Amino acid sequence: MEEEIHQLNKAETSFRTIIEPFKIKSVEPIRMTTREKRKKILRDAHYNVFLIKARDVMIDLLTDSGTSAMSSDQWSGIMRGDEAYAGSESYERFEKTVKEIFGFKHVIPTHQGRAAERILFSTVCKKGDVVPNNSHFDTTRANVEYQGAIAQDILIEEGLDPESPYPFKGNIDLEKLKALIHRVGKARIPLCMITITNNSGGGQPVSMANIRAVKGLLSKHDIPLYFDACRFAENAYFIKLREEGYKNTPIQEIVQEMMGYADGCTMSAKKDGLANMGGFLCTNDDFLAKRERELLILTEGFTTYGGMAGRDLEAIAIGLREILKEDYLIYRIAETEYLGRNMEEAGLPIVQPPGGHAIYIDAKAALAHIPPSEYPGQALVAAFYLAGGIRAVEIGSVMFGKVDAKTKKEIPASMELVRLAIPRRVYTQSHIDYVIEVAKRVWKSREALRGFKIVEQAKVLRHFTAKFEPL
16 A cells, blocks of 8 residues: 555656645635726826735735735634733744744744844844845845944855856855954844845745854854744745755754754744734844843734734744645745746746746846836836736835935946745636736837836835836
């Protein structure tokens, strides 16, 4: 019997079609729009897709954050949510799950990931400090800089080359980290962070060898290591796929080894927690945990709910276990790769290799006739919406451009990318095929696209609310 089961499993893994490992029990209608309607909608939104109403979007690839479809088990858990203000049973189940998976001593719930970042950095950072990271994402960078500290990206060179096929382009550059510690001194570095997977750099994973080496270097200088862990399971699966020695290692064990090198983490459960809201902050430091909980009570809520309802705690606890199932991860990575390979075959330049949660188009290469000062990524985002009602997001000089304090001129971002982030368990292959068709249409008309100028912007995180005019 064991031999028969082995042969059956072997036969199943040889199928070319990877099916969604779930059945659909509830549906939400998509409102169809015409190009003429979308033209007016885009103009009324000042060419910023963040300002477009969700009902006017046909395929929403703006973000994978909080947009997952929850499972029947999660919905069942929601019904038993204990909404007690203090000491709820839902928190007990949530804390137990996080500790079993991540292994940290203290688990502090927050309403989402950026709240965990704010509490962490406002507790450990002071003006003039430096926080190294492979690549800070937008809210992480903003929370570091809000404390007067410097958010320093130290990504390996391969991670800055969209065409490089290097399997772990999210790795930290060890030599740059050594040089930074030597230059500023360990007293100015309250912690080092690694974003897994590296969202700003194309959803690229970080290898276990790199994590281990970074921890070894930091330990010599008594500098803590933290993860931005919102896509921890996808990173673990890439380690299993690409790193020698992990092919036969269960995902849970890979996760536990990763987390074993860290002193804490921030987590948006809206990503690999498969939940629509929530997050947490973890640490092994007793004194730090005490200070963080005091701030939590002041700004988020009591220590056993942290701004979340009990039903949210239940959904996260269940989602964190579901995300570790290998059949889900196989499907998840295959779905993203399918989109990426088809776009590549159509001629679009994408960040190689395809990431875990999104495909990133190299807008600088795709629209070489539009300079960074005219935001080629924003031009591409507008074109995707106009052509097919698809909402993507610019990750380039709109999101990460800096204004030089002396010259007042804008310094462009290191890369001009457009991210198409795939919500978890939401879209089927026919939806992805439609995205591919729209991408081909946009690619054929690329020479006619023009750039934009910003006519109104906020001082911090301008991409969320900025208003544009076409040039």
